[in-house]
Amino acid sequence: MTAVAEAGAAARRRPAHRSPQVRRRGKSPTLTVIMLVMFAYAVLPLFWLLANASKTSGDLFSTFGLWFGGDFHLFANIGETLSYNNGIFVRWFGNTVLYSVVGAGGAALLATIGGYALAKYDFPGRKLLFAVVLGAISIPGTALAVPTYLLFSQIGIVDTPWAVLIPSLCSPFGLYLMRVYAADAVPDSILESARIDGAGEFRIFRTIALRLLAPGFVTVLLFSLVATWNNYFLPLIVLNTPDWFPLTVGLNQWNAQANSGTSGAGDATYSLILTGSLLSIVPLIIAFLVLQRFWQSGLATGSVKQ
Amino acid sequence: MTAPARAGLARPFLRLRVAGYAFFLPFFVVFLVAVVAPLAYAIYLSFFQERMIGGTVFAGLANYTRAIGDALFGAGLARVALFLVVQVPIMLLLALGCALAIDSGRLRWPSLFRITIFMPYAVPAVVAALMWGYMYGDQFGLVGQIGDALGVTAPDPLSHSWMLTSIANMVTWEYVGYNMIILYAALRAIPEELYEAAEMDGAGAIRIAWSIKLPALRPALIVATVFSVIGSFQLFNEPNILQKIAPAVITTSYTPNMYAYNLAFNGQQINYSAAVAVVLGLVTVVVAYVVQIITARREKTL
Numbered sequence: 001m002t003a004v005a006e007a008g009a010a011a012r013r014r015p016a017h018r019s020p021q022v023r024r025r026g027k028s029p030t031l032t033v034i035m036l037v038m039f040a041y042a043v044l045p046l047f048w049l050l051a052n053a054s055k056t057s058g059d060l061f062s063t064f065g066l067w068f069g070g071d072f073h074l075f076a077n078i079g080e081t082l083s084y085n086n087g088i089f090v091r092w093f094g095n096t097v098l099y100s101v102v103g104a105g106g107a108a109l110l111a112t113i114g115g116y117a118l119a120k121y122d123f124p125g126r127k128l129l130f131a132v133v134l135g136a137i138s139i140p141g142t143a144l145a146v147p148t149y150l151l152f153s154q155i156g157i158v159d160t161p162w163a164v165l166i167p168s169l170c171s172p173f174g175l176y177l178m179r180v181y182a183a184d185a186v187p188d189s190i191l192e193s194a195r196i197d198g199a200g201e202f203r204i205f206r207t208i209a210l211r212l213l214a215p216g217f218v219t220v221l222l223f224s225l226v227a228t229w230n231n232y233f234l235p236l237i238v239l240n241t242p243d244w245f246p247l248t249v250g251l252n253q254w255n256a257q258a259n260s261g262t263s264g265a266g267d268a269t270y271s272l273i274l275t276g277s278l279l280s281i282v283p284l285i286i287a288f289l290v291l292q293r294f295w296q297s298g299l300a301t302g303s304v305k306q
Numbered sequence: 307m308t309a310p311a312r313a314g315l316a317r318p319f320l321r322l323r324v325a326g327y328a329f330f331l332p333f334f335v336v337f338l339v340a341v342v343a344p345l346a347y348a349i350y351l352s353f354f355q356e357r358m359i360g361g362t363v364f365a366g367l368a369n370y371t372r373a374i375g376d377a378l379f380g381a382g383l384a385r386v387a388l389f390l391v392v393q394v395p396i397m398l399l400l401a402l403g404c405a406l407a408i409d410s411g412r413l414r415w416p417s418l419f420r421i422t423i424f425m426p427y428a429v430p431a432v433v434a435a436l437m438w439g440y441m442y443g444d445q446f447g448l449v450g451q452i453g454d455a456l457g458v459t460a461p462d463p464l465s466h467s468w469m470l471t472s473i474a475n476m477v478t479w480e481y482v483g484y485n486m487i488i489l490y491a492a493l494r495a496i497p498e499e500l501y502e503a504a505e506m507d508g509a510g511a512i513r514i515a516w517s518i519k520l521p522a523l524r525p526a527l528i529v530a531t532v533f534s535v536i537g538s539f540q541l542f543n544e545p546n547i548l549q550k551i552a553p554a555v556i557t558t559s560y561t562p563n564m565y566a567y568n569l570a571f572n573g574q575q576i577n578y579s580a581a582v583a584v585v586l587g588l589v590t591v592v593v594a595y596v597v598q599i600i601t602a603r604r605e606k607t608l
Contacts, residue, residue: 035404035419038400043425045438048441110333113330143540248433289421
């Protein structure tokens, strides 16, 4: 936890701008205590998950939830989760990585190039196209999921990775964010002097603009990563074969198994689900911690300027 | 504008236009496939009906009139509307309070709070729903355990009367930190001179929060509200997961989105499901728009 605090402090120290008048007033214990309640609200469920993923099936049902059981069984549970049913969990994990990396990477790249085009090039229809895409932000992804399934079954790509990947590539919010970001981050003067030097437009983008757009790109990448990593509704609809499931759909299949009790192994399945859940959240939490400087500054741009 | 002077007017202009279109094209193609085409297809399907005799026939607005008079759909809409009216203000007020506290400079360990309160956002909704569902549940549920430890009968969070509250708690847990970060980012963008000027005028902390910070938060608050409204109407993941844990309480039409899903996949009523999805989308867009207008106007009169 200290690493977290230090990284956060570093991110905050950088634009040190709080005025002396605020610092002079000193800390308020009351405020800190109130915020500790919020802290507990955010963290206790995650701690519960860690504690219970570390228990044997027996302890899970017989010991208090907010502390560890008699044996520290986490690593044994991880081993069981990874090997259960010929390692289907590993397969799901791999699928999630594939869908997120390709989907979110592609979405961030397309949004960056598209947002750059809208911000820095004056072409007829530009305003209209931006308005249409903005309107699409308020069309909820889940409202599109059922029609997407119907359309994809017509084309014949249902139950293939494409059915998950193609919709993930489209991030209207990412485009909006990058348009706003590119307007400030890439000065017109740099583009013009590069043109005078005879550089082609694609080369200007690749060698100059892309570097300036990097913080915005990382922001869109992270939030697309969360969206695809956590995606549930769409893969639930468009996939049937367990071998193609992402973690979210797979974990819920285990949950259905545990609660129906038909398999007879209900109780042991709960341990698998808890351990699997724990494993599935670790990568994103690490990504957010490592990249926090980027996404916090990127998000600031998107939410402040309209 | 140095370029036109060098190469004449027409050619650089054309070059820039072509480059602009070329850069925008990849996004637009995906946008057409992923958003426009499904939307158009849903609207097309919603005008047809499958009959026992004669197969699929054009039905005009029949699916829409049915959807408007559908009690199950109406009950689902009413449920998410109630959810929205209660959950969204609570969540946003909590987020606002946290953002102001972290920004105030009077809090110990502000960056620790900022990161940890945001953390649940990185947890997949499915995992959040499973985790909270088990904590609520009767197998190894935490709520029951705490009740036992205190010697009282805790209310059953998965019962009929508590379910919506339990879902609201899950959604609040997932998104309060995300909204906090958006508001906090807006607070950080307030220029230092404003604080200095207020200080010179002798304004206190409360006065500064009210007269400088809240107005500066307006755009971010509107964005957060609109996204929360959209999210409420689209509620699916949490109730769909809890359905496995509490099948007696969560029906197949618990939220409009679950209804559309179950119509298409368990009821084989694809055309009607498309109409329900379109109506839901329209309701969402209209409500989001109205919320935006109301919040924008109310803040203007302040």
